[in-house]
Amino acid sequence: MANLLKEFQSLLPDSPLLVGDVLSVTSNIATLELPDGAQITARGSATVGQRVFVRNGMVEGLAPPLTYVEVDV
Template sequence: MATTNIWQQFKSLPPEGGRTVITITTNNGNGTSTVTLWDGTVVIVKGKTVGVGQKAFVQGGEVEGAAPELGQYEADV
């Protein structure tokens, strides 16, 4: 049966945990990688499939795969 709770419907739209683009800093050798977020925060995530210095997608604390090297622009609205 479908829920009529609008908040529950809204929460079901995006995937849980959101996807983030990170830069791989180190492959730790134990199945994890140390990564840097866009704001400079350093965290450890599961996975080591992407090489050091490359961009990757992370979702739910796990490396999903390589991300393309695209330009980043900022605009004031």
């Protein structure tokens, strides 16, 4: 018999990988500004002014300083 919980979880999407600019850091918690202007907090090491990748509230690493472009399809 299949594990119903695992089957259900496989239907859910993975957490998205976001990119944001570090606005402030306090006690290893960074405040980030996303390209759409929203602000979130994430745990991890970062310094003010860096662009970082974040997923599930954790800083995953540095992101390249590329220009953000949004395209409607």
